Amino acid sequence: MIVEKKETYSLISTKENSIQEFYKYFDKQADNFKNENLILELSNFINYKKEDFLLFLDIAQEKKNNGTSFVIVNAKANIEDFPEDFNIVPTIIEAEDILEMEAIERELGF
Template sequence: MKVIQKENYIIIEGNNDDLGGLATLISQEHKEIQKDNVVIDILAKEDLKEKDLLVFLEISNLHRLQKKSFVIAAREMSFDNIPEELIVVPSLREAEDIINMEELERELEH
């Protein structure tokens, strides 16, 4: 797991790690990242299925309760069966756009 700090978010690169193991690591380190917007970069992971992303559902829900974004960047796939709670996009640029939009929405709520 590699963490890259950006201006208003962090990117966690999964490399070719087992997604369940990556989700567990992120859960264990959640106190360290709970104040950051997070992008999970698994673009390098091939043969990804929608069900594979469900390992991030619990940590995504927990993170979003903290009023922070949690976005998964994954290769293009059918997003029909992915729960609404998971935000999955096909590029890092789109992940950054989602974070910026959500930050703006949170600012407008106050």
């Protein structure tokens, strides 16, 4: 797991060979990022199933309840396969846009 602190979020990238392996490690570290916006960049070269991404669904919901954002970056994921409020995008720029939009929504009370 590689962590880069940015101005408004932490970018976490994988170096593990599977999403399940990465999730196990990330889940143990999740409390360290409790009050931070997170972008998870999951390698496009890792083989995955829809269920692998859904491992992060509870964390995404918890982040939303805490007033922070959670976005997964992976160009191979089909966003149509996931709940509408589960943020999966193909690029980091789009992930940053989601963080900005959600910050505005929170400011407006949505």
